Amino acid sequence: MGILLSSDKKMSLFTLWYTVLLFLVFCSRIVFGQMTYSIPEEMQKGSTIGNIAQDLGLDLKRLKAGRARIYAGDNTEYIELNRDNGRLLVKESIDRESLCAKITPCALHLQMILENPMELYSVTVEIKDVNDNAPNFQKSEIRFEISESAAVGARFVLGRAVDPDVGVNSLRSYSLKPTENFALDEQSDVEKIVEMVLQQPLDREKEDRLNLLLTAFDGGEPRLSGTMNIYVKVLDVNDNAPVFAQKVYKATVTENAPKGTKLTTVSATDADEGSNSHVTYHISDALDSSVIDIFDVDSQSGDVTINGKIDYEISNHYQIHVQARDQGGLSDSCKVIVDVLDVNDHQPAIDIISMSSSISENSKPNTVVAMIKVNDPDSGANGQVHCTISDNIPFAVSTPSNNFFSLRTEQELDREREDEYNITVMCSDEGVPSLSSSVSLRLQISDVNDNAPVFERSRYEAFVVENNTPGPSIFTVKARDADSNQNARVSYILEDSTVNGVRVSSYVTVSADSGVINAVRSFDYEQLKDFHFRVIAQDGGSPPLSSNVTVTITIQDQNDNAPQVLYPVQTGGSMVAEIVPRSADVGYLVTKVVAVDVDSGQNAWLSYKLQKATDRALFEVGPQNGEIRTVRQVTDKDAVKQKLTVVVEDNGQPCRSAVVNINVAVADSFPEVLSEFTDFTHGKEYNDNLTFYLVLALAAVSFLFITCVVVIISVKIYRWRQSRVFYQSNLPVIPYYPPGYTDTGVTGTLPHLYNYDVCMTTNSRKSDCKYSTLGGQSVLMVDPSFSETMQREMRDKGLLEDPVSPELQKPPNNDWRMPPNQRPGPSGAGPRPEEAGAGAVGGTGPWPNPPHRSRTAPGSDGCSECK
Known part of the structure; x- marks a missing residue:
């Protein structure tokens, strides 16, 4: 709200402004200067008041970067700032009379605010009066009834004209025509009520009615005037006018006093007798309508009472002119002065003139986040305001300077502890009882990358059914970062490691964005029961922060048959x-x-x-x-x-x-x-075709079946004959050739082949069983149960020369060496490799090697190598 200065307070208020200016410049560094401009009223919209950027020595770039704006309170509609050229412009035409009434000088007090850093400049725009209002009477005519016995010098109140202009443009003089019987009382103060003085006695018989014209002039250029008609009716005899007991009455009342409150009683007497001595009281019609609406006087008793609402903030002093009239038209006047006492009836008005919507969590203490102006129109202690905020937040309100408060950080901020503050600023005055108002400010805390990602678990374990399809996700790791935005964006990285000598990336992959772990290959429970690896979580801050977690994958069997x-x-x-x-x-x-x-x-x-x-x-x-x-x-x-x-x-x-x-x-x-x-x-033609294909398929299947039966029978007969021949030779060793299978796993390994040596003599009826050494362990390369029976029979018959220490034969090359869990054996026939002891043969599946042929040199007692 603009501040209106009266002439008697101009010097003291100027001293106050100067003191505040020095305090702000050298202490808070918010106010840097003050500019004063003077313009006439009624300037057109868009007119230039002055170039404030040039006058203050500011760069136009600073205006734009600091988002310069004008803060004028309730007078915002009059002045605006053009940031492009730094000029102050008239936003709306200014009527000085509407803005300041009779107060001089009339000025608008503005503040120009800059941000980043915050700066405050005071601007005063003085509004000069223009003679745009003519003097005006409240009534266009007035009527008097004057007795012919009225004495020369009798006074008749005419009221006064009102001119909203001030200074030389205000009301200056009055003129009354004609002037044969009446003349105006020459008053040096034209603001007083004009009175008409009887100069010559009236003669009703000569002239019973008089028509006069009262004209009021101002001192402007051009000169303006206003008129009022005066009609005088001459009466008989009543030659005494009422007289008040005192010319000035004083009263005191508190604002917001209820309607009907009695202020004082005025009293006037008339020396006449009878009806001519009866006096009635009236408030002068020449007063402002606001006074007439607020106060009332009883026409008979003279009691002055309150008829409207009294507001100290609107006016704290009133003058009431009361007239006493008798029935002959004679009157007298007095003045009632009413002083209004202030009551604390206004809450402090809080206005946020600048505020930061967000602040970094690493901001230093005493960083300004908001500027607030608080205005309380009450006076004295009722208008003294102090502001507070909650104690449990890291902010504080600074000491006011010209009703300006700043909200500053008091401690270091932590977005992870509190990412948003709803700050309630409570402002209270010092009245009794105290009145207060509040405003809520919402402040966001922007993030700094000061937290590393944290996994939801210390370690993860996932279960995957064997024979899974490569590609789909099998598990998800999740890490959270207490930071926000890019600093909280977590990327997942698979740590480089190996599983059974193979890079872990050939088993699984991890999605960098979602942490979804996908299987790269199909797992086989019989080959790999579990494995583990590490996943690294890294945020997107600068520099990035990271953490890791161990993930264990366990393989499970699956339900792979449908009903x-x-x-x-x-x-x-x-x-x-x-x-x-x-x-x-x-x-x-x-x-x-x-x-x-x-x-x-x-x-x-x-x-x-x-x-x-x-x-x-x-x-x-x-x-x-x-x-x-x-x-x-x-x-x-x-x-x-x-x-x-x-x-x-x-x-x-x-x-x-x-x-x-x-x-x-x-x-x-x-x-x-x-x-x-x-x-x-179905149709007949479909049945015919179907029958033909069924007969053809039946014939083909029958032919293949008969062929297979003949071949199987032939093979059986051949094997039976060979076994009979071999059995009749009384040889105790019957070779066993396990079937061969190709490793069909999707791991890409080559098939494993195993060679078995079966050596026997043709004439000595002695056989020699050789053993193969795999991985440093001795393994009999024939059926174990059959070997024990064979050896026992050979020992009984004396065929073995050294039954305790059989001869061991090394494999032909290093390819025979393999881990114990990959040794051949029937599915489920032996214990698991991890459960078997040293040197035990554990079966993990069918025999993976094709049968081989045994080659024996004829006519020799030694053995040839079987491959």
Whole structure:
């Protein structure tokens, strides 16, 4: 709000402004200067007041960078700032009379505010008066009834004219015409009420009515004037006017006093007798309408009372002119002076003139985040304001300077502890009782990268079913960063390591954005039961911060067999349908779905449910036994042709299922069924083609079957004959050639081949069994149970020369050396490698080596090498 200065306070207030200016410049460094401009009122919109940037020595770039703006309180609509050229412009035409009334000098007190850093400049714009208002009387005419016996020198109150202009443009003089009987009282103060003085006695018989014209002039250029007509009616006899007991009455009242409060009583007497001595009291019509609206005087008793609302902040001093009139038109006047006492009835008005919406968490203490102006229109202690905020926040309010407060940081900030503050500023005055108001400020704390990512767990463990499909995610690691935005953006990196000599990146990958771990290959539980690796979480700050966590992957078996429906058998073109008579009752057994699952345990637990049906309200399926029964009584309205779809699910994870379609005929006779199910048959030409292909396929399969049977029988006979010949030779050693398999794993390793040496003599009836050394351990390369029996028989017959220390033969090359868990053996025939002791042979699967041929040099007692 602009500050209006009266002439008698100009020097003291100038001293106060100068003191405040010096305090702000040398202490808070917010106010840097003060400018004063003078303009006439009624300037057109857009007119230039002055170049404040040039006058203050500011660069135009500083105005733009500091987001310069004008703060003028309630006078914001009058002045605006052009940041591009630094000029102060008239935003709206200024009427000095509306703005300041009679107060001089009239000025607008503004503040120009700059940010980054914050600066405050005081600007005073003085509004010069222009003679744009003519003197004006409250009434266009006034009537008097004057007795002819009125004595020369009698006074008649005419009121006064009002001119809103000030100085030379204000009211200067009055003129009364004609002047034969009356003349104006020459008053040096034109602001006083004008009185008309009788100069010559009136003669009603000569002239009973007089018409006068009162003109008021101002001193402006051009000179303006206003008029009021005066009509005088001459009466008889009444030659005494009322006289007040005192010319000035004084009263004191507090603001907001209730209506009807009595201020004082005025009293006037008239020396006449009878009706001519009766006096009535009236408030002068020449006063401002605001005074007439606020006060009232009783016409008979003279009591002056309050008739409206008194506000100390609007006016603290009133002058009431009261007239006393008798019935002859004679009157007298007095003045009632009313002083208004202030009451604390206004809360402090808080205005945020500048505020930062966010502040960095590493900001130093005493950083200014907001500037606030608080105004309390009350006076004295009622207008003294102090502001406070909550004690549990790291902010403080500075000591006021010209009702300006600054909100500053008091401690170091931590966004992770508190990322936003809702600061409530409470401002209270010192009145009794004290009044207060508050405003809430929302301040965001911007982030600094001072926290490393933290995983949700100290270590992770995931389970993967074997034979998984490479690619899909198997697990997700999650790390959180207490920072925000880019500083909290976490990237995941797979730490370089090996698993069984292979880079871990060939087993799994991790998504840099989401932390999703994907399997690169299909895992085999028999080859790899678990492995672990590290994942690094790194944020996007500068410099980046990181942490790591260990992830363990455990391989599990899977449910890889779906249920198989045994009944009903699904045939594409069959017309077979289950028949339900229309007389069937509730619970009638239509059919039963029979299914099996080759899995075991809970993976083989089957459940049945009805997926689709022509009429769901007619049938239901037993969830455990697969029996299809009717739910309600079959009616004639039910369709003959009903199609059911039953889903059979096992209890494995993931669940596997099979679907069977069942045709149900609701009928009492077979012909009715045929007429409704003709659409299930195929055309004749389709049946002919199908029959031809079926016959051709049957012939081909029969030929292949007969051929295979002949070949198998021939091989069996040949082997039987060979075994008979060998058996008749009384040799105790029967070689065993395990089948060979190719390693079909997707790990990319080559097939492993194993060689076995079986050496025997042809004439000495002595056999020599050789052993192969694998990985530093002695392993008999024949069936263990068969070897023990063979050795025992050979010892009994004396065929072994040294049964205690059999000869050991080394493998032909280093390729024979392999870990114990990769040695051949039947699936499930031996313990796991980690459970077996040193030198034990543990089977992990079928024999992976193809059979080999044994080559023996004929006619020699030694053995040839078998490859």
